[in-house]
Amino acid sequence: MYPIIKPLLFQLDPETTHHLTLKCLRLLHRYHCGFLLKGKHNHANNTLAESDSSSTTTLMGLTLPNPIGLAAGLDKNGEYIDALAMLGFGFIEVGTVTPLPQAGNPKPRLFRLPSQQAIINRMGFNNYGIDTLINNIANSQYRGVLGINIGKNAATPMEKAVDDYLICLEKAYPYASYITVNISSPNTRNLRSLQSASELDRLLNHLKNRQAQLATQQSRYVPIAIKIAPDLDEEQIAAIADVALNTQIDGIIATNTTIDKTVLGNHKFAQEEGGLSGLPVQTQSNHVLHHLSALLNSQIPLIGVGGITSGADAAEKIRLGATALQLYSGLIFRGPQLIKECVNACCQLK
Numbered sequence: 001m002y003p004i005i006k007p008l009l010f011q012l013d014p015e016t017t018h019h020l021t022l023k024c025l026r027l028l029h030r031y032h033c034g035f036l037l038k039g040k041h042n043h044a045n046n047t048l049a050e051s052d053s054s055s056t057t058t059l060m061g062l063t064l065p066n067p068i069g070l071a072a073g074l075d076k077n078g079e080y081i082d083a084l085a086m087l088g089f090g091f092i093e094v095g096t097v098t099p100l101p102q103a104g105n106p107k108p109r110l111f112r113l114p115s116q117q118a119i120i121n122r123m124g125f126n127n128y129g130i131d132t133l134i135n136n137i138a139n140s141q142y143r144g145v146l147g148i149n150i151g152k153n154a155a156t157p158m159e160k161a162v163d164d165y166l167i168c169l170e171k172a173y174p175y176a177s178y179i180t181v182n183i184s185s186p187n188t189r190n191l192r193s194l195q196s197a198s199e200l201d202r203l204l205n206h207l208k209n210r211q212a213q214l215a216t217q218q219s220r221y222v223p224i225a226i227k228i229a230p231d232l233d234e235e236q237i238a239a240i241a242d243v244a245l246n247t248q249i250d251g252i253i254a255t256n257t258t259i260d261k262t263v264l265g266n267h268k269f270a271q272e273e274g275g276l277s278g279l280p281v282q283t284q285s286n287h288v289l290h291h292l293s294a295l296l297n298s299q300i301p302l303i304g305v306g307g308i309t310s311g312a313d314a315a316e317k318i319r320l321g322a323t324a325l326q327l328y329s330g331l332i333f334r335g336p337q338l339i340k341e342c343v344n345a346c347c348q349l350k
């Protein structure tokens with residue numbers, strides 16, 4: 001069905017399409033019509049990518065029905081969790097969420113580049129705030145693995161960034177299967193400076209201490225992952241690996257979008273500010289993943305994300321050292337079929 005509706009969706013402005021598509025998905029879920037997305041009728045199972053024991057994956061101590069997850073940013077407020085779960089993801093990450101609601105950057109802030117299978121976004125953490133997010137989670141039916149991706153408000157000075165992450169960690173903790181600390185969005189001023197060894201060490205020490213307290217109080221350990229940028233040289237990657245090992249961080253998500261748009265040449269959107277995702281980020285993302293994997297030697301699990309547009313792309317990231325994967329831009333260009341393709345490709349590697 002997606003190949004039929006895609007040309008219509010691509011006529012609209014990207015942000016309108018985003019909301020419209022998610023609302024339609026929610027209607028399909030509400031009226032048990034998810035099978036319509038399959039192409040052939042199968043009423044027995046309401047999810048599109050079926051998982052079986054061969055696709056089960058353990059990640060940060062969590063059991064995933066399959067290793068293909070939804071990346072952060074698509075459902076920032078956790079409004080569509082049940083509808084997205086219907087597509088057959090092995091896990092879902094919502095957010096990035098900040099302590100207080102914020103509008104994000106002025107529009108237009110989302111650009112589609114179909115010829116490159118790419119997206120540029122400078123959304124700027126538009127979200128309704130952590131309280132609304134957890135309310136939406138509490139009202140969802142989903143009982144699968146749910147990551148909550150946390151960030152800082154744009155108005156919070158960098159010296160107080162730790163406080164924003166701590167607020168989100170505490171509030172998200174009872175509702176999350178794992179928590180992602182986003183230190184790599186290019187659309188919040190100076191956020192990426194948190195990736196430097198000293199800043200990262202300070203931030204992660206605070207978060208790990210609070211995690212230990214929360215785990216004792218709530219008798220439940222919720223793993224913490226960090227999400228890093230693809231725009232890191234080998235020295236920076238090595239420094240992050242060191243801090244991650246020293247602070248015993250539970251997982252690393254590699255990577256976010258890139259600020260490097262040289263591959264776009266003279267494309268009409270090449271000068272747009274923001275992060276580039278989709279196929280053009282794949283090489284850089286894979287480089288970071290591969291390098292980290294060699295340094296970490298399986299001591300910290302890696303989640304690979306960035307430029308997955310086919311089953312072969314997914315299999316490549318697993319070969320480079322990822323335990324699980326996440327999709328975003330590929331879904332826009334390939335539709336939900338991509339999830340099943342990636343699950344199958346990863347299963348064949350086992």
Ligand SMILES: Cc1cc2nc3c(=O)[nH]c(=O)nc-3n(C[C@H](O)[C@H](O)[C@H](O)COP(=O)(O)O)c2cc1C
Pocket residue numbers: 071072073074076095096110119121123125149182185227255256257277278279281305306307308326327328329330
């Ligand atoms: C429109 C858009 C919004 C995004 N918002 C977030 C976000 O809020 N938090 C985050 O950690 N990553 C965000 N991302 C990054 C994705 O989660 C992913 O890391 C990145 O797009 C690379 O994967 P892809 O090539 O499969 O899209 C966003 C990406 C896009 C395209």
